[in-house]
Amino acid sequence: xxxxxxxxxxxxxxxxxxxxxxxATILNCHLDRRTLSICISMIENGVNPEAxxxxxxxxxxxxxxxxLETATAAAAAAAASSTRRR
Amino acid sequence: MAYLxxxxxxxxxxxxxxxxxxxxxxAHRESVLRRLRGHSFTRTNQFEVEDRLRGLEERFxxxxxxxxxxxxxxxxxxxxxxxxxxxxxxxxxxxELADQPxxxxxxxxxxxxxxxxxxxxxxxxxxxIAREDGWKQERDIWRFADYSVGSSDEEEVDVESxxxxxxxxxxxxxxxxxxxxxxxxxxxxxDLLQQVENAQSWRHDSAAxxxxxxxxxxxxxxxxxxxxxxxxxxxxxxxxxxECNPVPRYQIRAISWExxxxxxxxxxxxxxxxxxxxxxxxxxxxxxxxxxFQDCLQKALHSLDLELSSIxxxxxxxxxxxxxxxxxxxxxxxxxxxxxxxxxxxxxxxxEERNPHAFRYLELLYxxxxxxxLQGDGDTYRLLGTVFFNCFQVYLKPIRLWxxxxxxxxxxxTFFVSExxxxxxxxxxxxxxxxxxxxxxxxxxxPRFLKPAIHRIFTAGKSIVVLKHMKQxxxxxxxxxxxxxxxxxxxxxxxxxxxxxxxxxxxxxxQAWIQSKHxxxxxxxxxxxFSSYALPQNLDELHYxxxxxxxxxxxxxxxxxxxHMDNLSSSWRDRFTLTEIAQExxxxxxxxxxxxxxxxxxxxxxxxxxxxxxxxxxLPAIRLKYRLSWPVQMVVPEEGIQGYQAIFxxxxxARRAISVLQHPILAxxxxxxxxxxxxxxxxxxxxxxxxxxxxxxxxYLTTLVLAPNTARLATDLREAADVDDMIAAHAACVARVxxxxxxxxxxxxxxxxxLDVFDLALRLEDAQRAETARAxxxxxxxxxxxxxxxxxxxxxxxxxxxxxxxxxxxxxxxEDDEExxxxxxxxxxxxxxxxxxxxALVLRELHVDFExxxxxxxxxxxxxxxxxREEAAAKWDLLAQMLEVGIKE
Numbered sequence: 001x002x003x004x005x006x007x008x009x010x011x012x013x014x015x016x017x018x019x020x021x022x023x024a025t026i027l028n029c030h031l032d033r034r035t036l037s038i039c040i041s042m043i044e045n046g047v048n049p050e051a052x053x054x055x056x057x058x059x060x061x062x063x064x065x066x067x068l069e070t071a072t073a074a075a076a077a078a079a080a081s082s083t084r085r086r
Numbered sequence: 087m088a089y090l091x092x093x094x095x096x097x098x099x100x101x102x103x104x105x106x107x108x109x110x111x112x113a114h115r116e117s118v119l120r121r122l123r124g125h126s127f128t129r130t131n132q133f134e135v136e137d138r139l140r141g142l143e144e145r146f147x148x149x150x151x152x153x154x155x156x157x158x159x160x161x162x163x164x165x166x167x168x169x170x171x172x173x174x175x176x177x178x179x180x181x182e183l184a185d186q187p188x189x190x191x192x193x194x195x196x197x198x199x200x201x202x203x204x205x206x207x208x209x210x211x212x213x214x215i216a217r218e219d220g221w222k223q224e225r226d227i228w229r230f231a232d233y234s235v236g237s238s239d240e241e242e243v244d245v246e247s248x249x250x251x252x253x254x255x256x257x258x259x260x261x262x263x264x265x266x267x268x269x270x271x272x273x274x275x276x277d278l279l280q281q282v283e284n285a286q287s288w289r290h291d292s293a294a295x296x297x298x299x300x301x302x303x304x305x306x307x308x309x310x311x312x313x314x315x316x317x318x319x320x321x322x323x324x325x326x327x328x329e330c331n332p333v334p335r336y337q338i339r340a341i342s343w344e345x346x347x348x349x350x351x352x353x354x355x356x357x358x359x360x361x362x363x364x365x366x367x368x369x370x371x372x373x374x375x376x377x378x379f380q381d382c383l384q385k386a387l388h389s390l391d392l393e394l395s396s397i398x399x400x401x402x403x404x405x406x407x408x409x410x411x412x413x414x415x416x417x418x419x420x421x422x423x424x425x426x427x428x429x430x431x432x433x434x435x436x437x438e439e440r441n442p443h444a445f446r447y448l449e450l451l452y453x454x455x456x457x458x459x460l461q462g463d464g465d466t467y468r469l470l471g472t473v474f475f476n477c478f479q480v481y482l483k484p485i486r487l488w489x490x491x492x493x494x495x496x497x498x499x500t501f502f503v504s505e506x507x508x509x510x511x512x513x514x515x516x517x518x519x520x521x522x523x524x525x526x527x528x529x530x531x532x533p534r535f536l537k538p539a540i541h542r543i544f545t546a547g548k549s550i551v552v553l554k555h556m557k558q559x560x561x562x563x564x565x566x567x568x569x570x571x572x573x574x575x576x577x578x579x580x581x582x583x584x585x586x587x588x589x590x591x592x593x594x595x596x597q598a599w600i601q602s603k604h605x606x607x608x609x610x611x612x613x614x615x616f617s618s619y620a621l622p623q624n625l626d627e628l629h630y631x632x633x634x635x636x637x638x639x640x641x642x643x644x645x646x647x648x649x650h651m652d653n654l655s656s657s658w659r660d661r662f663t664l665t666e667i668a669q670e671x672x673x674x675x676x677x678x679x680x681x682x683x684x685x686x687x688x689x690x691x692x693x694x695x696x697x698x699x700x701x702x703x704x705l706p707a708i709r710l711k712y713r714l715s716w717p718v719q720m721v722v723p724e725e726g727i728q729g730y731q732a733i734f735x736x737x738x739x740a741r742r743a744i745s746v747l748q749h750p751i752l753a754x755x756x757x758x759x760x761x762x763x764x765x766x767x768x769x770x771x772x773x774x775x776x777x778x779x780x781x782x783x784x785x786y787l788t789t790l791v792l793a794p795n796t797a798r799l800a801t802d803l804r805e806a807a808d809v810d811d812m813i814a815a816h817a818a819c820v821a822r823v824x825x826x827x828x829x830x831x832x833x834x835x836x837x838x839x840x841l842d843v844f845d846l847a848l849r850l851e852d853a854q855r856a857e858t859a860r861a862x863x864x865x866x867x868x869x870x871x872x873x874x875x876x877x878x879x880x881x882x883x884x885x886x887x888x889x890x891x892x893x894x895x896x897x898x899x900x901e902d903d904e905e906x907x908x909x910x911x912x913x914x915x916x917x918x919x920x921x922x923x924x925x926a927l928v929l930r931e932l933h934v935d936f937e938x939x940x941x942x943x944x945x946x947x948x949x950x951x952x953x954x955r956e957e958a959a960a961k962w963d964l965l966a967q968m969l970e971v972g973i974k975e
Contacts, residue, residue, distance in 0.1 A: 016168035020176060023161045026154065027142070027184035028191040035103045040176055042096050042122075045089065049175045051125035053182035055118050056104065062114060063105040070107060 030060075094119070132174035138181055142188075149188045157196060233268050288336075289324045302337040308401070308410050310338055314353040315394050318419070320364045320387075325350070330357035349412055356416075356423055362437070363387065363430040375444045375500055378480045382473040383433075386426060393422050425466040428454050429473070444500045448477060449533045456588045471575040471588070478573065481533075482599075485543055486570075489603040492550035502532040503544060512555060513719035516809060520548055535592065539600050545808050546604040549611045552809075556614060556717065570602045571595065608808040615809070619717045622800065627676040628722065631668075631710055632730035633792050633823075634737050636675055643671035644741045651704070654694040659685045659704075668710060680713040699852060701739040701844045710734065721812045729820035732829045736837075737787065743844035744780045746851045747773055768929045769854055775936060776847045778972060783840060786965050791826045795819050825958035833950060833962075839943040843936065850932050857925040937973075944969040 017037055024031045031039075039056070043049055097118050105114065139162065146155035165173070221227065288303050305325075313325040322328070325336055332350040337343060367384050371377045397415060400408050432450045436442050451474045458467040484501040487493055494505055502523050510518050522544060523531035532540055571577070578595040579588065615621045626635075634640035646667045650658035657663050661684045669678040686707040697704035709731065714722060802815035824830050828837050923931075947966035951959040 012168065016165070019161055019165045019168065020180065022196060023158070023165070023177075024180050024183075025195050026158050026161065026191055027180060027187040029180055029183040030185060031180075031183065032103075035100065038096055038099045038103060039179060040172075042093065042100070043175050043179060044172050045093060045096070047093070047122050048125055048127050049130055049179035050127040050182055051122050053179055054125075055121055056100075056183060058121075059101060059104040059114060059118070063107075066105065066107045 093122075097122075130175045130178045135174045135178050135181065139177065142181075142184075145188050151188065151191075153193055154187075154191060157193060303335055304339040305336050307338060307412060310336075310350070311401070311410060311412055311415060312398075314350075314412070314415070315398055317353070317357045318360065319391055319394050320360075326354060326357065330354045330361060352416060353412075356419070359427050359430050360387075360390075360423070361430075362433050363426060366433045366437075373444045373500065374480050374483075375448075375477065378477050379447055379473075382476050383429060386429065386469065386473070390419075390422055390426060393419065421465060424463065425458075425469040428458065428466055428470060443531065445481060445533050448474070448481060449535070451477065452533070452535050452592075459588045467588075468575070471579055475573060475575045475578065482573065486603075488547040489543060489600075489607075490550070492547050492554060502530055502540065503547060512716040513723075515552060515555065516548055516720045516813075517723075519551070520544070535589070536596070538593070539596060542600055542604050545810055546600070546607050549607040549809065552717070552720070553607065553611055553614070571598050573599055611809060612806070612812075615717055615721070615812070619715055621718055621721060621812075622803070624714055624718045625722070625799070625803075628712060628714075628727075628730060629792075629796055630675045631672060631681065631712055632727075632734040633796070634734070634788075635792070635796070639672050639675060640737075641741070643668055644738060645745065646671065647708070647738075648742060648745050651694075651698050654698065656694055659690060661685065664708070676712070682711045682713075684709050684711070699845075699848055701742050701848065702841055705738050705742060706735045708735070708738065720809065721816055723813070723817075726816055726820045729824050733792075733823060733827060736827060736829060737784070739841060739844055740780055740784050740787070743847040744777070744784070747777050747780065747847050749851060765857075765926055765929060768926070768933065769850070772850055772929060772933055772936065775972060776843070776850065779843055779936075779940065779969070780847065782965075782968050782972075786961075786968060787827055790961055790964060791823055795823050795826075822957065825956065826961040828947075828962070828965075830958075832954075833946075836943055836946045836950070839939050839946065843939050843943070846932055846936055846939070850929075853925065853928045853932070940969060940973055944973060 017033070017040065020040070021031070021033050021036055024036055035056075039052060042052060094115075097115055101114055101118065143155050143158055143162075146152070146158060216222070288305055288309070310325065313323045317323045317326045317330060325333055327333055332347070332354050337346050341349075363383060364387065367380050367387065369380075371380055397418065401410065432447055432454060435450055436447045439446065451470060455467060455470045455474055458470055481500065484495050484498055487495065488501070488503060494501065494503060504521050504523050506519055506521065522540065525531055530537060530540060573595060579586075579591050583591060629635045630639065647658055647664070650663075658667075661682075664683040664685060665681070668683045669681055672678065672681060685704075686709060688707050692703040796819075799815065799819040802819070803812055806812040806815055825833075828840070944966045947962045947969070951963040951966065
């Protein structure tokens with residue numbers, strides 16, 4: 001297709017993703033634009049949306065746990081080094 | 087596979103986006119993949135999704151968040167024109183992830199999404215301009231100008247009128263006040279004009295004088311120099327005519343005619359040499375190659391013009407003392423003109439040739455650069471080299487496109503690859519879709535200096551095309567990490583390498599350029615052929631089927647077919663039965679569903695009895711077909727399969743002979759007849775010899791022909807650099823195998839001899855069977871006659887059953903089944919050839935024939951091996967040696 005048609009289609013797709021991002025914000029999904037566009041690509045590739053939603057929730061949970069672990073580990077390390085210094 | 091790859095990439099991005107810590111990410115990737123593929127959720131119900139959306143909106147209004155509801159409705163409406171088949175699923179996904187929106191959403195988040203608009207600068211207005219320029223302050227510009235004649239400040243009037251035109255108000259009123267008289271301008275500088283005319287009068291002097299001899303108009307050196315410079319700049323002059331010949335009417339004062347003529351002729355020479363160059367640059371060329379050449383020529387001429395004008399500047403705007411010297415001018419211009427002469431020569435040569443290619447001038451330039459370098463002419467070398475590389479850049483464009491994308495520019499006649507207009511099936515793309523263009527004389531349609539590299543360019547482009555068909559093109563783009571080396575004069579011929587021949591430098595640079603593009607495509611294609619398309623495995627399977635690498639499976643196939651043939655049923659000729667037999671036999675080592683078999687029409691020509699009696703009649707009509715994927719078909723074309731087929735038939739024929747000879751021996755029980763034992767002895771001898779012969783042939787085939795060649799094929803394929811090499815290696819292997827197994831056209835008589843020996847084996851068995859059947863019939867007659875004469879009924883049964891042991895066990899009752907038995911014996915007699923001859927004679931004939939054939943085959947092989955110089959001759963010699971063991975002198 002000629003480049004301007006392609007650009008038009010790209011612009012239309014961008015607009016659609018923008019509107020979906022706004023809807024997701026209204027519904028308080030905690031999705032940023034990049035994640036949303038990745039998920040849209042996956043759904044268009046045939047992934048089941050419910051399964052994907054579960055996966056996202058699972059990954060968020062794991063991410064938070066991992067962050068908590070590293071935070072506590074860092075705090076413990078800081079406490080240990082400060083006691084050592086003393 | 088592409089779907090999984092894409093999905094994997096997307097999962098990576100998703101995990102990276104959601105989990106910050108890199109170490110944890112990989113562990114989750116696999117679980118994510120598993121969970122996405124093995125889920126038990128049903129399809130999205132879009133009506134349910136719409137219901138939920140509507141319900142949510144109502145809920146917002148109910149809890150009092152009307153603004154939120156309004157925003158929600160607005161966004162849903164805005165989504166309407168962008169709906170596609172996946173919108174319900176995306177909305178379902180979003181709904182699943184919604185986290186108590188009625189309580190927790192904030193409209194301010196929405197506003198945060200919208201990026202602040204850039205402040206457009208305030209538009210410019212006339213007021214601003216007026217304010218900036220200070221029109222109010224400057225009173226003068228608002229004054230009305232006086233255009234009457236005799237107004238003293240003419241200059242100021244001009245300036246005022248200029249500034250007044252900026253304003254929109256006053257100019258129209260002024261124009262009404264001007265009259266025609268005001269517009270009349272008195273010409274000034276009449277004296278100057280007169281001076282100029284006088285100075286140029288020498289051009290127009292009529293030269294005729296009273297006695298009608300042309301009088302020479304005297305001119306000065308300066309005038310001649312000026313005219314010469316103008317002529318060299320390509321302008322019309324009076325002293326030189328349009329062909330740059332000096333007009334003889336003029337002569338410099340105080341110089342003799344000869345010296346004047348010599349001087350002016352030398353200038354004229356320069357001009358004449360440059361004339362084709364100027365004329366060429368004036369044409370408009372169509373093809374980009376010629377256009378870039380014209381551009382370079384124009385640049386060169388432009389620099390010459392600059393040189394000329396610098397000389398003129400020195401003479402016109404005299405800053406310091408300058409001597410007007412024609413010889414000096416010639417000397418100055420000499421070095422500048424020398425390279426231009428070479429270019430003009432090239433242009434002339436191109437013009438003179440009939441139907442030159444567009445890149446002919448590239449070849450001439452290349453030669454000229456080499457010559458200039460050899461002559462040590464530095465300036466010419468550099469100029470020509472720069473021109474050459476500029477033009478070559480344009481020539482490289484279609485090559486680059488072809489090697490990177492596999493595409494050809496439509497209508498481009500300078501590139502040497504052409505595409506055939508018909509769309510060929512995928513397996514023939516490599517061979518047939520693209521061709522190298524050749525001129526009618528057979529030369530390649532490419533500059534001479536590119537000839538060594540053309541093959542690699544061609545294969546690189548074809549590899550890209552095949553990779554595109556395999557949908558693997560993107561991966562090669564990723565691997566092309568190195569940028570292509572620059573091909574311009576400064577890079578290729580740097581000053582340090584001045585003494586290196588231009589041809590070498592160019593060749594090396596171009597090879598490097600090609601290497602940066604060619605390597606990955608060809609290597610990727612080769613890898614793919616080996617890994618995803620399993621070329622070695624496919625070849626192994628072909629060898630299992632056609633070359634009978636696995637004897638057990640081939641024997642089971644052969645045995646079933648021979649059983650059908652021996653039972654004189656024609657069901658083996660049926661395509662489906664044969665396919666079933668083949669699939670059953672080979673299913674353990676190949677993919678059965680790809681294998682099919684059929685019988686050619688000439689297999690139906692012979693009757694069942696005739697086909698059983700000779701290996702030549704029906705066996706050659708059996709055809710096996712194995713479906714290959716199209717990339718493998720590129721390497722193993724139809725001709726290769728034909729070769730394999732020939733070997734297969736030959737081996738099948740050998741097996742037929744062996745299987746016939748290995749039938750259980752029907753011992754003739756009659757020991758009373760002396761001739762009977764002599765016959766048996768001869769029969770055993772013949773059988774042993776025939777078995778030995780067939781086994782020798784099979785051993786030769788398997789150990790000396792097939793095994794080494796298939797091993798060599800495997801190594802050759804592994805070492806092959808690109809697809810062309812692979813095709814060549816395979817074709818060479820098949821040709822070698824056919825030659826060494828005596829299937830080639832040269833060894834046709836030898837092959838016929840071997841087949842004759844196989845037929846002898848069949849005949850022997852037939853004769854033996856006939857003899858046994860006849861003996862049994864005789865015995866039965868005797869027993870029947872003795873039964874009729876003797877009262878005991880038991881003994882004939884016993885006697886008969888002993889002899890009938892070799893017949894079917896079903897006949898217990900010899901009276902009733904005698905008809906059946908006689909039929910069966912008649913059918914077992916077979917061999918119409920030997921019917922009616924006494925057994926001993928037959929055996930003797932067969933023995934003599936065998937000896938004769940053996941001698942012929944061995945002797946023929948020896949002779950051919952000695953006479954020819956092919957590789958296969960050594961193998962033939964070996965076979966002859968193996969066979970000569972059996973010849974008794």
